[in-house]
Amino acid sequence: MSKSGPTDGHTQEKIFLAATEIFEEKGYTGARMQEIADRAGINKALLHYYFRTKDQLFMAVFHVLLKKMFEKIFSIFQEDISFKEKIRRYLDEHIEFMIKNPKLPIFLLNELSRNDSLAESLKEMIIYQQVREMIYTKHAKELKAYGIKKNDMPQLMVTLVSFSIFPFAARDMLKIVIPELADNKKFNAYMRERKEFAADFLFTALKHRKK
Amino acid sequence: MSKSGPTDGHTQEKIFLAATEIFEEKGYTGARMQEIADRAGINKALLHYYFRTKDQLFMAVFHVLLKKMFEKIFSIFQEDISFKEKIRRYLDEHIEFMIKNPKLPIFLLNELSRNDSLAESLKEMIIYQQVREMIYTKHAKELKAYGIKKNDMPQLMVTLVSFSIFPFAARDMLKIVIPELADNKKFNAYMRERKEFAADFLFTALKHRKK
DNA sequence: ATTATCTTTGACCCGTTGGTTAAATGTTAT
DNA sequence: ATAACATTTAACCAACGGGTCAAAGATAAT
Numbered sequence: 001m002s003k004s005g006p007t008d009g010h011t012q013e014k015i016f017l018a019a020t021e022i023f024e025e026k027g028y029t030g031a032r033m034q035e036i037a038d039r040a041g042i043n044k045a046l047l048h049y050y051f052r053t054k055d056q057l058f059m060a061v062f063h064v065l066l067k068k069m070f071e072k073i074f075s076i077f078q079e080d081i082s083f084k085e086k087i088r089r090y091l092d093e094h095i096e097f098m099i100k101n102p103k104l105p106i107f108l109l110n111e112l113s114r115n116d117s118l119a120e121s122l123k124e125m126i127i128y129q130q131v132r133e134m135i136y137t138k139h140a141k142e143l144k145a146y147g148i149k150k151n152d153m154p155q156l157m158v159t160l161v162s163f164s165i166f167p168f169a170a171r172d173m174l175k176i177v178i179p180e181l182a183d184n185k186k187f188n189a190y191m192r193e194r195k196e197f198a199a200d201f202l203f204t205a206l207k208h209r210k211k
Numbered sequence: 212m213s214k215s216g217p218t219d220g221h222t223q224e225k226i227f228l229a230a231t232e233i234f235e236e237k238g239y240t241g242a243r244m245q246e247i248a249d250r251a252g253i254n255k256a257l258l259h260y261y262f263r264t265k266d267q268l269f270m271a272v273f274h275v276l277l278k279k280m281f282e283k284i285f286s287i288f289q290e291d292i293s294f295k296e297k298i299r300r301y302l303d304e305h306i307e308f309m310i311k312n313p314k315l316p317i318f319l320l321n322e323l324s325r326n327d328s329l330a331e332s333l334k335e336m337i338i339y340q341q342v343r344e345m346i347y348t349k350h351a352k353e354l355k356a357y358g359i360k361k362n363d364m365p366q367l368m369v370t371l372v373s374f375s376i377f378p379f380a381a382r383d384m385l386k387i388v389i390p391e392l393a394d395n396k397k398f399n400a401y402m403r404e405r406k407e408f409a410a411d412f413l414f415t416a417l418k419h420r421k422k
Numbered sequence: 423a424t425t426a427t428c429t430t431t432g433a434c435c436c437g438t439t440g441g442t443t444a445a446a447t448g449t450t451a452t
Numbered sequence: 453a454t455a456a457c458a459t460t461t462a463a464c465c466a467a468c469g470g471g472t473c474a475a476a477g478a479t480a481a482t
Contacts, residue, residue: 003383005434011430022480025325025447026240026325027240027321027325028236029237029238029240029241030238030240030300030325031238031469032469033469033471034468034469034470042431042470043430043431043432044431044470045335045430045431045432045433045471045472045473046429046430046431048470048471049429049430050429050473052332052471053292053470054469054470090299103324106321106324107318108384109317109320109321109380109381109383109384110317110320110321111400112238112383112384113314113317113382113383114238114241114459116383119383119386120385120388122387122388123387128388128389134406140457148253150479153407154389154391154392154401155401155408157389158377158378158381158385158389159412161373161377162373162377162378162381163370163373165377165381166369166372166373166376166377166380167369167373169320169377169380170320170372170373170376170380171324172320172323172324172327172330173319173320173323173333176299176330176333176334177331177333177339178339178365178368180365181365186344190365190366193366194366197366198370200420200421201370201420202416203415204415204416204419204420204421205412205415205416207419208415208418208419209411209412209415210411210415222459222460241436243440244437244439244440245438245440246439251463253442254458254460254461254462255441256441256442256443256461256462256463257459257460257461258459259441259442260458260459260460263441264440264441265439265440265441330442353446423482424481424482425468425477425480425481426479426480426481426482427479427480427481428477428478428479428480429476429477429478429479430475430476430477430478431474431475431476431477432457432473432474432475432476433472433473433474433475434471434472434473434474435470435471435472435473436469436470436471436472437468437469438464438467438469438470439466439468439469440465440467440468441464441465441466441467441468442460442463442464442465442466442474443462443463443464443465444461444462444463444464445460445461445462445463446459446460446461446462447458447459447460447461448457448459448460449456449457449458449459449462450455450456450457450458451454451455451456451457452453452454452455452456
């Protein structure tokens with residue numbers, strides 16, 4: 001006889017899932033341990049049995065989410081394809097990823113800004129330093145053709161990333177200012193358009209920029 | 212004899228100022244009425260005397276901050292200058308504004324995403340609908356020269372706005388990924404560079420884009 | 423079967439938090 | 453001076469929130 005309550009075995013995952021949802025929705029300070037327990041369908045004491053404190057539970061969730069987001073970003077830039085192709089792939093995959101996780105950007109940015117010590121968790125995964133080096137050596141020719149110097153990278157990288165992340169982070173602001181974007185499906189369609197828009201925009205600007 | 216405690220007269224402003232700081236720092240759920248009272252140098256009961264509830268106080272602060280940000284954005288677009296000039300002025304003034312209020316973007320975006328009803332306060336100031344119309348009729352020639360159709364505006368507008376807002380909103384993430392930006396003065400210098408970078412980038416892309 | 427161990431629960435603890443109250447202190451008008 | 457009103461305070465309250473505990477159910481080991 002299989003009951004669907006606790007004793008299912010996978011209690012820990014259920015907790016983790018519930019915590020992810022609640023934290024993403026309400027942030028650290030807004031989340032309530034009781035609500036997490038409720039959503040996981042368990043007792044609050046059991047919550048503390050698996051994750052001793054709210055802080056511990058939060059850190060576990062935060063770390064996983066942060067990793068998910070960054071792995072997506074970096075993995076593509078390590079593939080063995082052209083610079084141009086990397087940018088198109090990044091825009092495609094990252095936007096698709098965030099369509100599936102629309103609350104993630106604001107959550108991460110907000111928590112990061114609210115708690116300095118969280119930045120430390122990020123430092124572990126500074127592949128970026130190497131990635132930046134790697135990009136520059138691996139795509140030397142392409143970059144030279146575009147007249148991109150090492151010094152230009154920060155502006156370009158931030159621009160690229162903002163193309164995909166910003167609309168999700170600012171979604172509820174945009175909703176109001178551009179009413180068309182209030183509807184979910186329309187917003188997603190808008191973001192899918194944006195893949196091509198951003199890529200074209202970027203390459204056009206790069207091709208003709210002053211050097 | 213002038214004492215510097217309460218009875219200064221401007222108690223209400225002191226409260227408002229303190230509340231602004233605390234809310235910006237910690238967000239609605241993270242802010243504590245006691246802490247606001249402390250920072251204002253008054254009693255907690257007095258806080259409730261001027262603003263009956265936390266919600267009322269928050270709404271007052273939120274509304275003012277939201278207005279500040281949007282007025283900055285829209286006022287420029289209503290001036291009687293060329294389209295190109297408007298974009299340059301926007302980037303200049305908005306970035307300078309946020310250098311003075313670096314925590315504002317994340318605060319607004321986060322609160323907006325956490326509480327749907329806040330969007331209502333924004334709807335009052337939907338000048339945007341008119342502004343968009345206005346831009347399109349007033350700058351018809353310039354836009355036509357760039358091949359910008361009405362339909363392109365959402366992508367372009369979001370792109371423009373993200374140039375200035377995103378780096379501030381994502382600041383603590385960027386800090387880690389691009390260590391140069393950790394230092395305050397360097398970050399501000401980076402953002403001042405960005406004014407020109409963004410304008411050039413935009414106009415170059417517009418000038419040569421496929422139509 | 424029985425012991426040892428792991429999982430789950432209801433009840434409880436206590437510091438925090440938004441909010442109230444009644445009295446005290448100013449301030450203003452008459 | 454004093455009545456009327458606005459401002460400020462200390463003390464208090466009930467609900468909330470993170471966390472604990474002892475005991476009850478399960479599971480696995482002997």
